[in-house]
Amino acid sequence: MLEIKNLHVDLEEEDKTILKGVDLTVEAGSVHAIMGPNGSGKSTLSYVLSGRDGYTVTEGSATLDGQDLLDMETEERAAAGLFLAFQYPVEIPGVGNMTFLRTAVNAQRKARGQDEISAADFLKLVRERAKALEIDADMLKRPVNVGFSGGEKKRNEILQMAVLEPKMCILDETDSGLDVDAMKLVANGVNSLRDAGRGFLVITHYQRLLDHIVPDVVHIMSEGRIIKSGGPELALEVEKNGYADLKAEVA
Amino acid sequence: MAAAPQAKADTAMQVGALRLPEGGAWITAAREEALARLRATGLPQRRDEYWKFTRPDSLTLAEAPRAALFEDADEPEMFGDMDRLRLVFVDGVFDPEASDPPEMAGVRIERLADVAGQDLHWARDLYGTLEARGQTPVPRPLAALNTALADDGVLIHVTGKASKPINLIYHHRSETSDAILHHLIKLDPGAELTVLENGPAAARFNKVIEVDVADEARFHHVRVQGRDHERRAATHVFARLGRESAFKSFTMTANGVMTRNECVVELTGDDASAHVAGAAMGDGDFHQDDTVFITHDAERCESRQVFKKVLRNGATGVFQGKILVKPGAQKTDGYQISQALLLDDDSQFLAKPELEIYADDVACSHGSTSGAIDEDALYYLRSRGIPRPIATDLLVLSFLAEAVEEIAEESLRDEITARFSGWLERRRG
Numbered sequence: 201m202l203e204i205k206n207l208h209v210d211l212e213e214e215d216k217t218i219l220k221g222v223d224l225t226v227e228a229g230s231v232h233a234i235m236g237p238n239g240s241g242k243s244t245l246s247y248v249l250s251g252r253d254g255y256t257v258t259e260g261s262a263t264l265d266g267q268d269l270l271d272m273e274t275e276e277r278a279a280a281g282l283f284l285a286f287q288y289p290v291e292i293p294g295v296g297n298m299t300f301l302r303t304a305v306n307a308q309r310k311a312r313g314q315d316e317i318s319a320a321d322f323l324k325l326v327r328e329r330a331k332a333l334e335i336d337a338d339m340l341k342r343p344v345n346v347g348f349s350g351g352e353k354k355r356n357e358i359l360q361m362a363v364l365e366p367k368m369c370i371l372d373e374t375d376s377g378l379d380v381d382a383m384k385l386v387a388n389g390v391n392s393l394r395d396a397g398r399g400f401l402v403i404t405h406y407q408r409l410l411d412h413i414v415p416d417v418v419h420i421m422s423e424g425r426i427i428k429s430g431g432p433e434l435a436l437e438v439e440k441n442g443y444a445d446l447k448a449e450v451a
Numbered sequence: 452m453a454a455a456p457q458a459k460a461d462t463a464m465q466v467g468a469l470r471l472p473e474g475g476a477w478i479t480a481a482r483e484e485a486l487a488r489l490r491a492t493g494l495p496q497r498r499d500e501y502w503k504f505t506r507p508d509s510l511t512l513a514e515a516p517r518a519a520l521f522e523d524a525d526e527p528e529m530f531g532d533m534d535r536l537r538l539v540f541v542d543g544v545f546d547p548e549a550s551d552p553p554e555m556a557g558v559r560i561e562r563l564a565d566v567a568g569q570d571l572h573w574a575r576d577l578y579g580t581l582e583a584r585g586q587t588p589v590p591r592p593l594a595a596l597n598t599a600l601a602d603d604g605v606l607i608h609v610t611g612k613a614s615k616p617i618n619l620i621y622h623h624r625s626e627t628s629d630a631i632l633h634h635l636i637k638l639d640p641g642a643e644l645t646v647l648e649n650g651p652a653a654a655r656f657n658k659v660i661e662v663d664v665a666d667e668a669r670f671h672h673v674r675v676q677g678r679d680h681e682r683r684a685a686t687h688v689f690a691r692l693g694r695e696s697a698f699k700s701f702t703m704t705a706n707g708v709m710t711r712n713e714c715v716v717e718l719t720g721d722d723a724s725a726h727v728a729g730a731a732m733g734d735g736d737f738h739q740d741d742t743v744f745i746t747h748d749a750e751r752c753e754s755r756q757v758f759k760k761v762l763r764n765g766a767t768g769v770f771q772g773k774i775l776v777k778p779g780a781q782k783t784d785g786y787q788i789s790q791a792l793l794l795d796d797d798s799q800f801l802a803k804p805e806l807e808i809y810a811d812d813v814a815c816s817h818g819s820t821s822g823a824i825d826e827d828a829l830y831y832l833r834s835r836g837i838p839r840p841i842a843t844d845l846l847v848l849s850f851l852a853e854a855v856e857e858i859a860e861e862s863l864r865d866e867i868t869a870r871f872s873g874w875l876e877r878r879r880g
Contacts, residue, residue, distance in 0.1 A: 294852020
């Protein structure tokens with residue numbers, strides 16, 4: 201589904217190379233996790249895949265079901281089925297959460313040549329998905345992320361994912377700032393979306409999220425490369441021994 | 452400097468040539484006094500500090516510049532869903548045929564042209580009075596000109612709670628119309644009224660509203676200045692607020708080559724509140740100026756000024772806002788914010804926020820900013836599949852929301868937001 205080959209990326213502002221040849225394939229139906237120390241390039245990878253400004257790809261490729269992601273605008277990537285749950289969701293005063301969601305759903309449907317969703321169907325869909333995430337009517341009415349707690353913001357990200365039904369979901373440190381209860385809610389939301397046609401890439405600093413969202417494959421990223429891949433046990437090993445041992449071992 | 456004496460001479464000629472309309476004793480006296488005020492100050496000049504950011508030329512020329520007619524037939528009627536009493540003016544002349552019967556419980560409505568010869572005590576006491584008070588410390592010559600020359604307008608005396616809003620509708624039907632309207636509104640103690648205004652009015656429109664809000668009375672004002680781009684307008688609202696009264700005014704401006712809106716509010720009774728807000732959207736040769744002067748002259752009064760402007764393709768926005776706190780106006784709570792969203796490098800926002808405080812126990816704050824679209828927010832919206840132009844428009848509405856939220860009634864807020872959305876959609880094509 202998601203295929204990244206030899207990806208090299210520079211940060212434009214600082215003229216600095218962040219990713220130094222990332223190779224990664226996420227198959228449909230699987231959950232991959234990326235772990236790594238601060239500054240290893242995990243978040244950069246998520247931004248580059250979703251098309252954030254400020255990064256230059258100097259080498260390599262990234263495709264989603266064979267479509268060249270790097271050649272598309274951010275919104276085209278979304279319509280093609282890519283979704284990024286933000287580490288820091290942005291507050292948008294004056295724009296209601298429902299308006300935002302409906303605009304996004306309809307923009308994606310339009311880009312795919314589908315008709316707009318009816319108001320009734322949309323309302324039904326959102327209510328159903330919101331309920332599972334314990335998002336109440338008030339949160340849906342409020343401006344996007346304004347006055348939301350850290351946990352509410354992350355739940356709102358997962359709600360967007362659940363409503364937009366992307367093929368490939370990237371979660372960028374979705375566990376940061378969450379207490380255990382909120383993490384369980386978020387993990388349940390993600391798990392309920394797991395199916396044979398959908399891929400996940402879960403970026404996290406700590407192993408604890410992976411107790412709730414159990415990955416098929418774990419990758420360790422360091423200094424812009426994936427230095428080791430393995431099963432869920434690799435996450436436990438990191439938790440126990442830290443990244444330093446792993447880096448020494450690979451070196 | 453060499454040009455100054457000549458400019459002064461031109462003004463003297465223009466003002467000297469003015470002829471007052473026919474009328475009865477009291478209104479003739481009021482007009483003559485206004486004319487004397489105008490003679491003393493002269494018409495506004497480019498070099499006047501108060502007109503530093505807005506060229507007054509097209510507002511003071513002897514003849515109104517032509518303005519092509521514009522029909523906004525592609526939109527539903529403004530305030531059309533509301534139960535309201537409509538009073539219609541065409542190129543500055545009241546049109547009784549197109550208006551609703553001017554009758555409502557708790558409200559008396561008269562036409563200035565009809566009562567100018569009659570002895571209507573409250574109107575005699577109010578006409579030109581608040582305008583004259585508003586001439587210091589800064590002269591407002593176009594308002595004095597209006598008081599001197601206006602021969603039409605409405606006089607609204609509110610004795611109770613008005614059952615529905617009064618909607619003043621201004622049509623523009625002549626390319627050269629030069630309209631002057633002067634409205635008087637008097638709210639008795641405890642009375643309530645909402646006034647809605649919409650429409651471009653004329654090729655050039657000079658309008659004054661004097662509002663006297665007695666103790667515990669409430670006045671709401673929502674105004675939409677038409678999409679008619681070539682029209683010009685110089686408007687003044689003068690308000691005097693009694694004890695525990697409330698004044699709320701919101702203005703939406705979309706399009707217009709020249710708009711100067713002055714709002715002059717005096718808080719004269721304790722515990723009164725005045726909220727003045729505006730949201731403007733302009734493109735190209737748009738020029739829009741909000742000039743606000745709020746005087747606190749009583750204790751524990753609150754005032755708010757919230758102005759937002761979205762400017763593109765070289766459009767210009769101006770804000771001059773002042774809070775004056777007089778000696779003894781203790782526990783004043785004054786707030787002022789003016790912000791512009793510049794959608795390109797050619798547009799400009801000129802702001803002059805001012806505080807002048809002569810009391811020692813007050814809380815006043817002001818802020819003014821201009822900036823571009825927030826790239827992080829734009830990326831966030833686009834990452835959900837919303838194309839850049841639509842995402843930009845959502846952020847524009849988001850930016851204006853703080854001003855629009857100053858409107859108390861939800862249905863009016865929604866209507867204003869819908870108009871802004873429509874404006875943005877039409878530009879998206």
